[in-house]
Structure formats: C-alpha cells, structure tokens
Amino acid sequence: MSVSSGPEVVVWDTTYACPLRCSHCYSESGRRAPRQLSHEDMLRVADALVTLDPRVVVLSGGEPLVVKGVFEVAGRLARAGVKTAVYTSGWIMEPWMATELAKTFDEVIVSLDGATAQVHDRIRGRRGSFDRALSALTMLDAVARERRRRQRTPLWFGIGCVVVRSNFPQLAEFCTAIAPRYPELRSVTFNAAVPEGLASRPEFGHFELLDDAQVAELTSPGKLARLQELAPDSVRVFATDNGSLVMRPNRFASRADSPVMHVEPDGEVRALSVCEGTVGNLLEESPLELWRRGTSRLQDPFVVETLSAVRTMQEWAEAVRRMDYHFGSQEVRSRIDRRSVRTNPPEFSALAL
Ligand code: SF4
Numbered sequence: 001m002s003v004s005s006g007p008e009v010v011v012w013d014t015t016y017a018c019p020l021r022c023s024h025c026y027s028e029s030g031r032r033a034p035r036q037l038s039h040e041d042m043l044r045v046a047d048a049l050v051t052l053d054p055r056v057v058v059l060s061g062g063e064p065l066v067v068k069g070v071f072e073v074a075g076r077l078a079r080a081g082v083k084t085a086v087y088t089s090g091w092i093m094e095p096w097m098a099t100e101l102a103k104t105f106d107e108v109i110v111s112l113d114g115a116t117a118q119v120h121d122r123i124r125g126r127r128g129s130f131d132r133a134l135s136a137l138t139m140l141d142a143v144a145r146e147r148r149r150r151q152r153t154p155l156w157f158g159i160g161c162v163v164v165r166s167n168f169p170q171l172a173e174f175c176t177a178i179a180p181r182y183p184e185l186r187s188v189t190f191n192a193a194v195p196e197g198l199a200s201r202p203e204f205g206h207f208e209l210l211d212d213a214q215v216a217e218l219t220s221p222g223k224l225a226r227l228q229e230l231a232p233d234s235v236r237v238f239a240t241d242n243g244s245l246v247m248r249p250n251r252f253a254s255r256a257d258s259p260v261m262h263v264e265p266d267g268e269v270r271a272l273s274v275c276e277g278t279v280g281n282l283l284e285e286s287p288l289e290l291w292r293r294g295t296s297r298l299q300d301p302f303v304v305e306t307l308s309a310v311r312t313m314q315e316w317a318e319a320v321r322r323m324d325y326h327f328g329s330q331e332v333r334s335r336i337d338r339r340s341v342r343t344n345p346p347e348f349s350a351l352a353l
Contacts, residue, residue, distance in 0.1 A: 006052035006291055007261035012075030012274070013040070014070060015265050021125030022113070023208060024162050026197035026274075029062040031334065032188055035265040039069040041283060045267045048078045048282040053262070055081040056106075064219045065092050076102045087111060087160060091129060092138025098118035098139035102147060102155040109160040109189070110136050114229065115173035119154035119166055137182050149272065161219060163239075165207040171218075175230035175237065189229060189238040195317035198275040201339055203218065205317045212312050216243050261291055271297035274320055276336075277327030302326055 015036040025031075037045065049057055057077050065088050074084045085107035101108045101143040105289050110133055114120030117130035119229035124130075129339055137159070144155040161167065161174060192215050199209060205226045210218065217223055218239050228237045262270040269290040279293040297303060305321045305325075325333055 006054060006288060008055050008259040009053045010049055010052070010057045010059045010263060012045070012049070012057060012059055012263040013061050013265050014059050014064045014067045015074075018061060018063045018068050018089070018127055019066075019126065020063070020089050022162075022163060022198075023123055023125060023204065024193045024197075024199040026199060027060075027062060028197055028335065028339075034062065035068060037261065037266055037283075039072070040185065040268070042067075042069065043076055043280050044074045045072050045263070047080075048267075048287045049263075050077065050080040052287050054082060054261070056085055059084065059086045059105075061087075062088055063091065065097060071104045078104060078106075083107075085109065088136065089124070090127065090133040091126075091133070093136035093139055095139050097137070098143045101140070102157075106156060108157040110140070111162070112137075112159045112174070112178065113162055113164070113177055114167050115128075115170040119170060122295075123162075123164065123166060134178075135180075137185070139182045141182040142241040155184070156177075156186050156309045158185065158189060160189050160191065162193050163190050163210060163212045164193050164213070165210060166208060168210065168214055170232055171227060177225050179231050180233045181236070183232075185232075185234045185235055187227070187238060188227075189240070190218060190227075191239075192241045194242045194274060195313065195320050198339060200316075200317045202321075206313050209313055209317060211314075211343060215313060261294065268292055268319065271327065272303070272323070274322040275327060277329075277331045297327075308329060 013027050015034045016027060016029045016032055017034040021030055059070065059074060061347065064086050074086070077084050083106045084104070086101065086105050086179060087109045088111070088309050090110045111119060112133050113123040114130060118273070120133070121127050121128035140157045144157060147153070147155055159178065171190060179185055179188055179324065193207065194210065195209055217243050224237060224239050226237070231237050259275045262273040262290065264270065264278065264284065267282040269280060269282060271277050271279045271294045279297070280290045283288065303323065306322050310316050310319050321336075324336055328336065
C-alpha cells in the first residue's frame with residue numbers, strides 16, 4: 001500500500017441509523033442523525049471508491065441492512081471487481097435478506113458480543129439482540145447450506161466479536177457453545193475493542209476497555225491455538241488488536257500511514273481512521289487526493305506529538321480523545337461533551353459489580 005496507489009481497505013459507514021446501542025460503538029450510531037445519502041449519491045460514492053482500486057470495501061455503520069438499495073450499491077462494487085464485506089447485528093435480518101447477502105457479498109459478518117444473552121444484550125444495549133443475532137446466523141447457515149448443495153460459490157459467513165472486559169471470560173464458549181450450532185460457519189473473529197468513538201470515553205476505559213495484559217493474552221499464539229482447538233474443524237478462529245486495520249499508536253514510528261480509508265455515511269473521508277475530523281467529500285473531490293490528504297495527517301505535528309508517547313491502551317484512549325477534540329468541528333466537540341453526561345454512570349454500573 002502506498003499513498004500513490006490508494007488504500008488497501010475501505011470502511012464505509014453507510015448510515016448512522018442503528019436499532020442497537022452498543023457501549024463500544026465507534027460511530028455513535030443510533031444516537032445521532034443518520035447522514036445517509038440518497039441512493040443515487042451512494043452509487044456515486046461506490047463509483048468513486050472503485051477508482052481507488054481497494055482490495056476490499058467493508059460496509060458498516062450503523063446498520064447497513066436498514067439502508068434501502070444497499071444490495072445494489074454492493075453489487076456495483078462487486079461488478080467492478082472489488083471484494084465486498086458487510087457487518088450486521090442481525091437485528092432486522094429476514095430470510096430474503098440472508099439470500100441477498102449471500103448473492104451480493106464475498107463475506108458476511110454477524111456481530112456477537114457475548115456467548116450468552118445476558119452478556120451480549122448488556123453490551124449491545126438492547127434486550128433480545130442476542131436471540132436475533134443467533135436467528136440471523138441460522139438464516140445464513142441455511143442459505144450457505146443450500147448454496148453448497150447446488151454447488152454454487154460458497155458463502156463465507158462469520159461471527160465478529162468486539163472483545164471487552166465483560167465478555168473476555170467467554171471466548172472459549174464462543175468456540176464450544178456457539179460455533180458448533182452453525183455447520184456452515186467459516187470464522188469466529190475476536191477483535192479487541194479499539195478506543196475510538198464511545199469506546200474512547202474515560203468511563204469505558206475504566207470498566208470495559210481491555211487492559212494491556214488482556215490484549216497481549218488475546219493476541220498471543222498460545223491463546224489463539226487453544227481457541228482454535230476448541231472450535232469445530234470447519235471454523236477458523238482469528239484474534240486481533242486491530243493494529244492491521246487501524247492506526248495503532250505503538251506501531252506509529254514504524255508505519256508510514258494507515259492502510260484504511262474510513263468513509264462517513266455522507267461521503268466525507270476521515271483523515272485518520274480512528275479519529276474525528278474529515279478532509280473532504282468523495283462526491284466533490286478526487287478520491288486519490290482525499291486519500292493523500294488524509295494520510296498526510298499522520299505527519300501533522302500535533303498528531304506526532306500526541307501519539308509518540310502512547311504505550312498503553314489507556315494512553316491510546318486519551319490520545320484519541322485529544323485528537324477528536326483537536327480536529328473535530330464544533331458539532332463534534334459538543335457531541336463528545338454530551339457523551340459523558342449521557343452515559344455516566346448507569347451504563348457501566350452493572351459491569352462494575
Ligand atoms: S450495532 Fe454497530 S453501529 Fe449499531 S450501535 Fe452497535 S456498534 Fe454501533
């Protein structure tokens with residue numbers, strides 16, 4: 001990857017609308033205006049992304065399945081030869097959507113943040129979300145089985161878990177109690193929560209952000225081997241601190257830039273994937289120029305100074321808070337100020353017990 005060739009991965013938050021209220025939500029979806037584009041403009045953004053020739057475009061959000069015409073948008077990317085992946089909570093999944101997802105996307109990931117309803121529903125902020133996620137997995141499993149029976153291209157569908165302190169003790173259960181229910185399931189991925197958005201709040205850091213020892217354990221070869229051993233043979237287990245997808249401060253010195261372009265629902269391109277602050281809109285300017293402008297933010301003296309001292313997860317969260325406030329608009333700062341007022345302390349009080 002280089003700034004002359006564009007990003008390897010594009011993450012496009014297609015909407016900020018979402019039926020869930022996850023405590024770690026990086027995009028604060030469901031708590032603010034969706035900023036969703038018209039269908040025609042979404043197709044224009046898709047065309048702009050194609051010119052960057054990324055390896056994969058990941059549709060995220062918010063909940064991509066609430067976006068009307070999302071399958072056509074993904075189809076546009078796929079027809080241009082770009083791999084597509086989508087993240088869904090499964091909350092609104094219906095059988096026809098599972099069929100369309102399988103037809104359109106190369107990879108479908110259902111978010112599951114607990115191996116039990118009690119843990120998942122508390123993290124995801126809505127009772128019943130565990131049952132709906134499992135139901136979505138059942139639908140995808142049926143579609144995948146049917147595709148295999150008809151000898152069509154296999155559907156790669158997986159479970160994505162954002163790892164926080166309250167689900168850290170359940171990782172083995174994902175492999176022994178959840179994965180075996182879906183014979184066609186291909187992957188279980190454990191992603192350490194990245195301290196961005198709501199996950200950068202001090203109270204989240206206090207109660208839910210993994211500490212450094214937990215991150216080291218999560219990503220150690222021994223832990224991964226043990227989890228893989230527990231999972232069915234057909235399921236691959238991955239664990240990551242997200243360092244390969246988002247800029248990681250303690251790797252900052254050795255990286256020229258981030259491999260990820262992060263696009264907001266209205267086509268605005270973030271300067272840094274994990275932080276607030278944008279550099280322009282894909283509907284108005286050259287995508288490659290926006291990519292160059294974004295990556296050049298890594299040389300900004302404030303960014304260099306803020307990140308250079310970061311060694312721990314808590315320091316990473318503090319650095320993100322500083323950069324969000326520094327680069328964010330007045331609207332962004334007001335939103336950040338409201339986060340603590342809104343969520344402090346009931347959301348985490350149960351987690352402290
Ligand atoms: S489902 Fe995703 S977008 Fe919605 S609140 Fe949770 S993390 Fe945010």
